[in-house]
Amino acid sequence: MTSDAAVRALTRRGLGISLAAFVGLAAVYVLAIGYTPVEARQGVAQKIFYLHVPAAWSALMAFALVGITSALYLWLHDPRLDRFAAASAEVGVAFSAVMLTTGPIWAKPIWGTWWTWDARLTLTLFLFFLFIGYLALRASLHDPAERARFSAVVGILGMLLVPFIHLSVYLFRTLHPQPVVLKPSAPSLPPEMLRTLLVSMAVFTLLYVGLVTLRYGLGMAEDAREEATDAG
Amino acid sequence: MPDALRLVLVIAAKDIRAELRSRTALLSAVVFAALVLVVFNFARDPTALSATDLAPSVLWVTFALAAMVAMNRAFTIEREHGALDGLLLAPVPRGALFGGKLLANLAFVGTVEAVTLPLFVLFFNVDLSAALPGIVGVTALATIGFVSVGTIFSAMAVRTRFAELMLPVLLLPFMVPPLIGAVQVTSRLLAGRPLSEMLGWLRLLALYDVVFVTLCTMAFSAVVDE
Numbered sequence: 001m002t003s004d005a006a007v008r009a010l011t012r013r014g015l016g017i018s019l020a021a022f023v024g025l026a027a028v029y030v031l032a033i034g035y036t037p038v039e040a041r042q043g044v045a046q047k048i049f050y051l052h053v054p055a056a057w058s059a060l061m062a063f064a065l066v067g068i069t070s071a072l073y074l075w076l077h078d079p080r081l082d083r084f085a086a087a088s089a090e091v092g093v094a095f096s097a098v099m100l101t102t103g104p105i106w107a108k109p110i111w112g113t114w115w116t117w118d119a120r121l122t123l124t125l126f127l128f129f130l131f132i133g134y135l136a137l138r139a140s141l142h143d144p145a146e147r148a149r150f151s152a153v154v155g156i157l158g159m160l161l162v163p164f165i166h167l168s169v170y171l172f173r174t175l176h177p178q179p180v181v182l183k184p185s186a187p188s189l190p191p192e193m194l195r196t197l198l199v200s201m202a203v204f205t206l207l208y209v210g211l212v213t214l215r216y217g218l219g220m221a222e223d224a225r226e227e228a229t230d231a232g
Numbered sequence: 233m234p235d236a237l238r239l240v241l242v243i244a245a246k247d248i249r250a251e252l253r254s255r256t257a258l259l260s261a262v263v264f265a266a267l268v269l270v271v272f273n274f275a276r277d278p279t280a281l282s283a284t285d286l287a288p289s290v291l292w293v294t295f296a297l298a299a300m301v302a303m304n305r306a307f308t309i310e311r312e313h314g315a316l317d318g319l320l321l322a323p324v325p326r327g328a329l330f331g332g333k334l335l336a337n338l339a340f341v342g343t344v345e346a347v348t349l350p351l352f353v354l355f356f357n358v359d360l361s362a363a364l365p366g367i368v369g370v371t372a373l374a375t376i377g378f379v380s381v382g383t384i385f386s387a388m389a390v391r392t393r394f395a396e397l398m399l400p401v402l403l404l405p406f407m408v409p410p411l412i413g414a415v416q417v418t419s420r421l422l423a424g425r426p427l428s429e430m431l432g433w434l435r436l437l438a439l440y441d442v443v444f445v446t447l448c449t450m451a452f453s454a455v456v457d458e
Contacts, residue, residue, distance in 0.1 A: 074454050126405050133401045140392035145458065150388045153451045154402065157381065160447060164409040164440055171432055172412055 007221045014214030021207035028200045036192045048106045050196055054204035055098040056124065062092025062208060063127055063158075066134070070155025073148060082148035083223070085155055086138060087215035089131050091208060096128045119169045126165050130158045144223065236328045243324070243332025248339055250309065257305045258343060265298035265348040269355050283356040288418035291352055295414075296407055298348060299341045299375070300400050303382040306337050307390040316456070326453035334383045334445070341379050345371055363421040370421070370430075370437070374414035377440040381406045384448040387455050406444075413437045 032050040039046035066085045073081040103121065104114040115121065134154050141147040189197070251258055272290045276283075310316035319329065349367075353360050360367060382403050389398040413433040420430050 074451070126408060130405045133405065136401055137388065137392065137398060140394060140398060146391065149454045150391070153384065153388070153454055156451065157384075157406070157444070157447060160443060161406055161409070164436070164443075165405075167436060168409040168412045171436065172416070 003220070003224055007217050007224070010217035010220065011214055014210050014212075014217055017206060017210030018214060019210075021203055021210050024199075024203035024206060028196065028203055031196045031199060036196050037190060039193075042110055045106055045109045048102050050200045052099060052102040052106060053197060054200040055095050055102065057201055058204045058208045059092050059095035059099050059124070059127070061205070062088045062095060062212075063131060066092065066131070066155050067159030070152040070159070073152040074156070079144070079148065079223070082144075082152065083216055083219040084212070085151065086135075087212045087219055089134050089138075089155075090215055091211045093128065093131050093135065094211070095204070095208070096124060096131070099124060100128060117169070117172075119166060122169045123162065123166050127158075127162065130161065134158065144226065236325060236331075239324050239328040240331035240335060243319075243329060244335035244339065247306070247309075247333070247336030251305075251336075251340065257302070258340065261298055261302040261305075261340075261344045262347045264301050265294055265344055266351055268294045268297055269348070269351055273355055284358060284422065287352075287356055287358045287422060288415045290356065291349075291418060292411055292415050294348055294352070295345055295371070295375070296378075296411055298344045299379065299382065300403060302341050302344055303337055303379065303386045303403075304389070304396055304399055305340070306333055306383060307387045308395065311390050320456055326456060327449045329456070330383065330449050330452035333387075334380050334448075337379050337383050338376065341375055342372075345375065358422065360422075362424065363418075366421040367418060370414055370417045370434070373434065373437045373441065374410040377410045377437065377444050378403070378407045380441070380445045380448045384452055384455060387452070409440055410437060413440075 028050055032047050036047070036050070038044060065088045069081045069085040069088070072078075073085065107116070108114050134151060137154060138147055138151050141150060269290065272286075272294070276286055307316070310319060349360075349371075352358065382399070385402045385406075386395075386399055389395040389402065392398045413436050417430045417433050417437075
């Protein structure tokens with residue numbers, strides 16, 4: 001069957017890209033440990049930056065694309081858009097899990113606390129919850145068309161919620177200043193650090209593309225199976 | 233009266249009439265809110281934390297939980313005997329249908345809040361006399377926003393297997409901005425602060441209402457129309 005072949009080709013491509021990205025990730029580790037200088041004030045704890053920031057970048061990109069494809073789905077009703085949104089949300093949740101675990105590991109030695117209700121932290125935490133809810137909703141619906149419509153609505157509403165959460169948490173914080181200095185004002189990076197960061201961002205973007213492609217292929221296979229069971 | 237507005241009122245009246253005839257959901261929601269207040273009282277150490285310090289949070293967490301329980305009802309009643317299909321077959325624009333549902337939900341949640349507020353004064357011994365108009369205003373402002381998101385989500389949640397669980401999981405992140413704003417304004421009102429200190433929050437709440445009521449009205453047809 002042609003769709004079978006298409007699924008296989010797509011998952012193989014996704015797997016290939018992901019594997020290449022994992023090789024790149026190993027290179028990022030080598031660069032982060034061997035090439036970049038140890039940061040003067042934060043010491044080795046700063047090295048987590050090369051994973052945390054790119055993971056956050058991929059997660060935010062994933063969620064933004066879910067919002068955009070959701071809006072497009074309600075307009076065009078193309079099942080491919082829905083399948084892409086689902087794949088992107090799942091991969092985005094994985095990246096935000098990386099972001100939300102590496103963050104506290106870094107924050108404990110540097111800020112002296114695992115967690116703080118800083119605007120950016122709160123926002124990403126809620127994005128994470130939002131997309132867990134998005135995936136839970138998808139998982140509990142059977143009809144593919146209904147699932148696509150519902151999740152598109154949640155995707156769009158979620159995208160519009162983001163500025164509100166940011167604004168309210170920001171307003172909350174600025175009115176109640178805390179004694180802890182949260183973030184050193186954006187330090188200019190030495191070229192080694194910047195290069196490593198950029199390499200890592202590229203690697204994480206590649207990983208995103210690879211995993212989404214893989215997940216998209218699996219989504220196609222799932223849809224084909226559902227159709228086959230429905231047909232009898 | 234424009235047609236759409238009349239339809240909104242007809243649908244809302246239908247829901248309210250159905251609710252008034254059984255009263256079970258309304259009563260349960262009110263009892264639930266009272267229980268949350270009681271639990272809150274025992275969840276605090278009275279020697280460490282005065283009731284007034286905790287009051288805004290208690291009030292709003294209670295409102296939020298009660299609203300969530302109340303909103304589950306909106307579409308579960310439509311699900312029985314295929315009532316929603318009947319409603320959808322009627323020549324009613326989806327925006328008006330959503331408006332009617334929203335209005336009925338607001339009446340429902342508003343009633344629960346109206347009963348909770350005196351209980352809150354009673355249990356927590358808070359003096360509301362001066363702040364009452366402000367608190368009613370900010371409650372309305374915050375409630376409109378999250379009830380409108382809750383209305384569209386409850387229409388989705390009834391189609392899932394775990395409707396009672398799905399609604400809170402989807403809705404709670406959306407309740408965060410109105411809740412933060414409402415708690416901030418309430419605590420300033422109770423402290424007798426001037427209006428200028430609340431203006432930023434009130435603007436945020438109003439903006440939230442405008443954005444989400446509009447968006448949910450527009451998106452509603454994607455939820456109910458196959």
